[in-house]
Amino acid sequence: MCVYVCRGERSRLLWVLLFGFSECSKSQQGAQPQSIKIEGDITLGGLFPIHSRGPAGVPCGEVKKEKGIHRLEAMLYALDQINSDPDLLPNITLGARILDTCSRDTYALEQSLTFVQALIQKDNSDVRCSNGEPPIIPKPERVVGVIGASSSSVSIMVANVLRLFAIPQISYASTAPELSDNSRYEFFSRVVPPDSYQAQAMVDIVKAMGWNYVSTLASEGNYGESGVDAFLQISREAGGLCIAQSIKIPREPRPGEFEKIIKRLMETSNARGVIIFANEDDIKRVLQAAKKANLTGHFLFVGSDSWGAKIAPIQDQEEVAEGAVTILPKRASIDAFDQYFMSRSLENNRRNIWFAEFWEDDFKCKLTRPGIKYEQGRRKCTGKERISRDSQYEQEGKVQFVIDAVYAMAHALHSMHMDLCPGSMGVCEKMDPVEGRMLLQYIRSVNFNGSAGTGVMFNENGDAPGRYDIFQYQMSNVSIPGYKNIGQWTNHLRLNPEDMQWSGGDRSIPDSVCSFPCEPGERKKMVKGVPCCWHCELCDGYQYLLDEFSCDMCPFDMRPLKNRTGCRPTPIIKLEWSSPWAIIPVFLAILGILATTGVIVTFVRFNDTPIVRASGRELSYVLLTGIFLIYFITFLMIAEPSIAVCAFRRLFLGLGMCISNSAMLTKTNRIYRIFEQGKKSVTPPKFISPTSQLIITFILISAQLLGVFIWFGVIPPHTIIDYEEQKPPNPEFARGILKCDMSDLSLMLCLSYSLVLMITCTVYAIKSRGVPETFNEAKPIGFTMYTTCIIWLAFVPIFFGTAQSTEKMFIQTTTLTVSMSLSATVSLGMLYIPKVYVIIFHPEQNVQKRKRSFKAVVQAATVSTRLSQKSNDKQNGESKMEPDRSQ
Secondary structure, eight states, X not given: OHHHHTTSOGGGHHHHHHHHHHHHHHHHHTSOOOEEEEOOSEEEXXXXXXXXXXXXXXXXXXXXXXXXXXXXXXXXXXXXXXXXXXXXXXXXXXXXXXXEOXXXXXXXXXXXXXXXXXXXXXXXXXXXXXXXXXXXXOOOOOEEEEEOXXXXXXXXXXXXXXXXXXXXXXXXXXXXXXXXXXXXXXXXXXXXXXXXXXXHHHHHHHHHTTXXXXXEEEESSHHHHHHHHHHHHHHHHHOSOEEEEEEEEXXXXXXXXXXXXXXXXXXXXXXXXXXXXXXXXXXXXXXXXXXXTTOTTTOEEEEOTTXXXXXXXXXXXXXXXXTOEEEEESOOOOHHHHHHHHTOOTTTOTTOTTHHHHHHHHHTOXXXXXXXXXXXXXXXXXXXXXXXXXXXXXXXXTHHHHHXXXXXXXXXXXXXXXXXXXXXXXXXXXXXXXXXXXXXXHHHTOEEEOTTSSEEEXXXXXXXXXXXXXXXXXXXXXXXXXXXXXXXXXXXXXXXXXXXXOGGGOOSOOOOOSOOOXXXXXXXXXXXXXXXXXXXXXXXXXXXXXXXXXXXXXXXXEEEOTTSSSXXXXXXXXXXXXXXXXXXXXXXXXXXXXXXXXXXXXXXXXXXXXXXXXXXXXXXXXXXXXXXXXXXXXXXXXXXXXXXXXXXXXXXXXXXXXXXXXXHHHHHHHHHHHHHHHTTOSXXXXXXXXXXXXXXXXXXXXXXXXXXXXXXXXXXXXXXXXXXXXXXXXXXXXXXXXXXXXXXXXXXXXXXXXXXHHHHHHHHHHHTTTSOTTSOSHHHHHHXXXXXXXXXXXXXXXXXXXXXXXXXXXXXXXXXXXXXXXXXXXXXXXXXXXXXXXXXXOGGGOOOOOOOOHHHHHHHHHHHHHHHHHOTTOOOOOOOOOOOTTX
């Protein structure tokens, strides 16, 4: 097939390839598609959703008892009735080829290619059997018309193919308005009215119940989308009806999709009315999601004919569906079909290849079939079960229309036979084959009483007249829960409100109004394009209600009242001494000040002792003054901001660090220059005397002071109230912060000079690391600077990383003061605590050693360095000696 089809006529190339691909694919699978074949003089096609749509990668799912099997059996029943009727198509037997669409349009399209096999011309001249003889290829039966399909999306897909081959199609359930377009779907007819009539009826129902605010829910596809579009258009034309949300259910919904749909519907919870144009599976899953969300009784569903009076969509979801108003083309239960269907069994219904599957599902048992593994724990079917006696049975709502569709095709063929074959007892040559376009004309001309006694006819677009019954699913105050007829629609609505009842048996019609009056602090936001509706929106953030329709921002220093009808001043706060953010820094500062004071008192008391003099008394007092100021700045940072406090903050914030770093830089620079000079000459370097060191230190300090005084001149110190720093989304927690006018940038600039001094001092400490500690303080100063650098490296990310925090001021103040106290503590501990310990507890070590000349000091340092490099275990027990400052 795959070879010779591809060599067909060029005019038929596209369809031959399509057909050939389908056949090749099927032959590779090893089996032809399952279908029901009933022999006859004239063959009709049938399309039914025997199975639901399968999961991803699987075309078909579980069997559909009502929508699939009931409707299929209705066609078989109609064929039996027609073939046994001596007055309708006498001596002509109608046959059928019936296929399963699996509720999927793409799968139905592939299946429907079976109907056009006989119409595809193939060139078989190049095909030969192994013996050289031409092959005998069985001619497929010619389908003259198709009954179906069920869903509009499937009907549209199939109609596009059948139109190309002029095969008429009569649907028993497709109601999409799009199918009324005779220019695109000229061979399509239907015995059910289009959704444009149904949509008008549903608009009338909504208005009759006093609702003016509803949502719409549609399955993706022609049926759902067209139905909702028609409803929206009619509601706009009628006016007075607002659409809250229009939601589309995807064709392949992802897990959790229906839960999201329920959440979206609850975004407009006042719109309790939900107009639903959806397939049976989607309706069931919507109800399941509503039940799962504990919203039983909230939504008031108005369902289209796809819901109708079916049990399957609401099975196990009856509480959620209670009160649902549904619409169904006017129909009657066909008693003769009930008798026929209830008499079906496994023995007398072998022509229905899916009946065994229905039997298992209907009776909750399992048949033993070849190739099918028997499920343990499930009852085995006996074959003696009977429909309605051993299972629940109710005739599916579209059975009448399936029968009418088959009869419409039969009446058209009968009229055609009477005109083309008068007096002929069978199919004459003029009807072999049946010409599709001519048959269509006969179909559009039929007018007969259908199975329910109502007239069956078509207008010029192939549509049936609009006649609907209106149902409501009721559970309370009734002996048997079910659908109750509460009215009908035939061009106008006749509704019986006294027959209606809602969740819990309430007979008052629930509200589904567009908008309720807004609460205080809420403004009306009109829905664009729908002037009858508004949303009540809370004036959020720092807004208050200006008038009925608008909110306005409170002034920057105010926040809204709790009911948002006005504004009130924002409370002012500052860092309190009792705050945990202040207690820790103050505690550290007090300890540091006490320790620094103790060191200063000790040094003053033992001012002329060798250890004090050897440490460089003058620079030590300067360094200790800087350490004292570093601790002292903690109190200024926590004190209540004022002009004086802000001025002192500017002055002392960087000054303490500048003084201590300047003194240590001068010390390390002096040591470095002494020993670098000693490598070249015995002449001491310049500016190493105490006076020179003090002058250098004060020059370095003066740069900091100059910058601060320039800052005073350019921007005088003052306080500000920052309303932005602690302004969270909830205005109840908004506070204005009283603070000095120092931004993060200005604070870092104030400290930047001290940080430069610290880095420079660290560089000199690294360069002097080879000088033995016997002769100087280079290593303690180096350790001090390394530790200080680590502290400030940790400070920077903490300080700037909290810039977006509502506790920014408190965190940054604490971080800054603690970091400064830690750096001061490191300097104090590394440089002076050991000296104080020796002075107080080991006075015998605080004695004068022999003075050395500059040359002797350098030589001793050189020798000591070389020896320490050769012998790491040499002990270093000599006392520290400074070079003679007189040189």
